[in-house]
Amino acid sequence: MKILEGLNDFQSKAVTTVEGPVLVVAGPGTGKTLTIVRRIAYLVEQGIKPEHILAVTFTNRAAREMCERTYALLGSRTQTIFIGTFHLLGITIMEHVSGHELLLYGRDEQLELIRSLTGLTSKKAFQLVEKISRIKNCIEGCDSTTREFFDLYEEARKDRKAYDLDDLLTIPIQLLQDKSDLEAFQFQYIMVDEYQDINPVQYKFIKTLGRKTQHICGVGDADQSIYAFRGSHLENFLNFTDDFPGTKQIALTHHYRSTEKILHASQRLIEHNQKRIGTSLSTIREEGVPITIVSLPDGHTECYAIIEEIEKRIGGTSHYMLMKRNISNHRGEISYRFSDFAVLVRTNGQATEIAESLKMSGIPFQRIGRITYSRNRELINHFQSMLSNLPETLDYSLLMKEMEKKGKIVPEDRELMENLFVAYGNASPREAIHAIIHEFMLRSSGDEFNSNADVVTVSTLHAAKGLEFRVVFIAGVEDGLIPFRTSQETVDMEEERRLFYVGMTRAKDELLLLYARERFLYGNRSIRLPSPFIQEIPEEYVQHIFVPERVKEKKSNQMELFS
DNA sequence: GGTGAAGTGGTTTTT
DNA sequence: CCACTTCACC
Numbered sequence: 001m002k003i004l005e006g007l008n009d010f011q012s013k014a015v016t017t018v019e020g021p022v023l024v025v026a027g028p029g030t031g032k033t034l035t036i037v038r039r040i041a042y043l044v045e046q047g048i049k050p051e052h053i054l055a056v057t058f059t060n061r062a063a064r065e066m067c068e069r070t071y072a073l074l075g076s077r078t079q080t081i082f083i084g085t086f087h088l089l090g091i092t093i094m095e096h097v098s099g100h101e102l103l104l105y106g107r108d109e110q111l112e113l114i115r116s117l118t119g120l121t122s123k124k125a126f127q128l129v130e131k132i133s134r135i136k137n138c139i140e141g142c143d144s145t146t147r148e149f150f151d152l153y154e155e156a157r158k159d160r161k162a163y164d165l166d167d168l169l170t171i172p173i174q175l176l177q178d179k180s181d182l183e184a185f186q187f188q189y190i191m192v193d194e195y196q197d198i199n200p201v202q203y204k205f206i207k208t209l210g211r212k213t214q215h216i217c218g219v220g221d222a223d224q225s226i227y228a229f230r231g232s233h234l235e236n237f238l239n240f241t242d243d244f245p246g247t248k249q250i251a252l253t254h255h256y257r258s259t260e261k262i263l264h265a266s267q268r269l270i271e272h273n274q275k276r277i278g279t280s281l282s283t284i285r286e287e288g289v290p291i292t293i294v295s296l297p298d299g300h301t302e303c304y305a306i307i308e309e310i311e312k313r314i315g316g317t318s319h320y321m322l323m324k325r326n327i328s329n330h331r332g333e334i335s336y337r338f339s340d341f342a343v344l345v346r347t348n349g350q351a352t353e354i355a356e357s358l359k360m361s362g363i364p365f366q367r368i369g370r371i372t373y374s375r376n377r378e379l380i381n382h383f384q385s386m387l388s389n390l391p392e393t394l395d396y397s398l399l400m401k402e403m404e405k406k407g408k409i410v411p412e413d414r415e416l417m418e419n420l421f422v423a424y425g426n427a428s429p430r431e432a433i434h435a436i437i438h439e440f441m442l443r444s445s446g447d448e449f450n451s452n453a454d455v456v457t458v459s460t461l462h463a464a465k466g467l468e469f470r471v472v473f474i475a476g477v478e479d480g481l482i483p484f485r486t487s488q489e490t491v492d493m494e495e496e497r498r499l500f501y502v503g504m505t506r507a508k509d510e511l512l513l514l515y516a517r518e519r520f521l522y523g524n525r526s527i528r529l530p531s532p533f534i535q536e537i538p539e540e541y542v543q544h545i546f547v548p549e550r551v552k553e554k555k556s557n558q559m560e561l562f563s
Numbered sequence: 564g565g566t567g568a569a570g571t572g573g574t575t576t577t578t
Numbered sequence: 579c580c581a582c583t584t585c586a587c588c
Contacts, residue, residue, distance in 0.1 A: 088578090166578085226575080227576075230575085462575050462576065486573070486574075487571085487572065522573065
């Protein structure tokens with residue numbers, strides 16, 4: 001197998017530079033995952049033992065993709081390579097040390113514990129749980145009142161022999177420090193995906209794991225750091241070279257996703273940031289069409305414009321459009337599918353508005369977010385209730401059947417569960433159930449983006465990171481939304497600009513930026529101004545459409561927003 | 564300690 | 579607009 005096949009020079013260099021600290025600067029659409037996967041394969045081909053290789057990610061989605069693609073290259077040799085999230089690594093270390101399965105608390109269990117301890121209202125308790133989590137992740141300090149609750153919680157948690165998700169990071173750091181002879185986790189070659197997003201605790205975790213090796217590879221992009229609010233520390237990435245002396249920095253500069261106009265426009269925008277590693281990207285793609293900036297009278301017409309633009313490209317699905325296409329506008333070939341489109345917004349509230357409009361118009365869509373979380377939660381609860389009265393032996397097929405009656409599992413879960421039952425077939429029922437709970441907590445993704453379904457994607461800008469679409473709409477490109485302003489706190493303009501940059505660079509062929517001049521917000525009609533970031537995109541890359549406020553028109557003209 | 568009027572603020576999210 | 583907090587007053 002040719003490991004360097006199809007790679008460009010920069011990617012090849014990143015793959016073959018394995019000795020000592022390496023920083024791979026991987027902008028959007030530069031083949032980051034491909035490079036990491038080939039690098040893993042390269043290490044194995046060089047004779048490095050698979051169990052000495054570690055690749056950590058933040059999300060299950062990323063871990064799964066990396067794992068599958070590595071498996072496609074290496075087959076069964078992939079199995080002893082640790083490819084997984086920080087949390088999965090953490091619990092693996094903890095269970096290795098303790099020698100048995102651990103009881104893991106998710107947010108719901110934490111909440112229940114806090115409520116039973118304090119009697120707080122559920123909202124207050126939830127805020128406290130979140131605060132405890134931030135404290136454990138060193139995102140914020142601990143004031144004296146919180147301290148009392150914190151200690152109370154910790155004591156009760158230890159009494160119950162339970163661990164929360166944050167413990168999966170903090171405790172392994174202690175374990176690795178105390179037991180310098182944790183041979184199973186003496187990784188020689190460490191790769192950290194999305195290095196720009198690591199928080200202080202994850203940083204310490206990496207530093208501790210990497211004490212005995214020099215071969216640490218950070219992969220990421222300073223321009224896509226968008227999680228400061230949950231503790232991401234961009235400086236870790238920017239200081240990598242000083243932090244690990246002798247670092248070889250390799251930038252992947254060939255861009256494969258967006259047209260030249262979209263790429264150049266987003267590059268010019270992000271160049272307004274100070275905190276970055278200035279690498280310039282060049283695309284292999286054609287010039288493309290200009291970015292369309294649409295000024296609309298209000299939020300409703302914004303939704304309408306999106307629907308109309310989708311229908312225009314798809315050939316029409318509403319009765320109106322179907323009629324129109326059949327009579328006069330048939331193009332013979334439908335060049336776009338619904339799954340080619342994404343609508344990106346700043347807040348979930350906007351996403352709901354867009355989703356409702358799409359529903360009305362009959363356009364199929366999926367929302368990316370944390371919606372499916374509750375289904376996993378239900379399964380976990382079910383398994384946890386089983387732990388209390390376990391039978392001697394467990395008939396898995398019977399169990400599956402029972403749950404399908406009760407309607408507890410949907411077909412998508414079935415496969416995952418069947419695999420799990422096979423995997424844990426030899427374990428005791430208790431062990432198996434524990435393992436399955438972990439599996440659902442730590443390996444099944446809550447975001448559930450289905451890339452196969454032919455539906456339009458509706459997502460926040462944050463949740464769209466890592467995805468790509470032929471046509472991207474960014475709605476609500478207004479001052480106050482992008483950048484998002486609250487009355488109180490000052491905005492981090494660079495962070496907001498990065499978020500907008502992430503949104504723009506999701507687009508392959510077409511990018512449409514929409515803003516309303518007036519919007520119904522919090523019950524008030526408010527006058528809106530376009531986002532200041534629009535000014536930062538040079539005119540040569542854009543075309544403007546101004547949709548005037550609709551004066552009373554004949555019904556037949558209402559469908560056409562653009563002349 | 565409990566009630567109602569007045570005041571305030573409203574994002575982003577993984578494991 | 580709506581959910582929540584604050585504060586004056588009983």
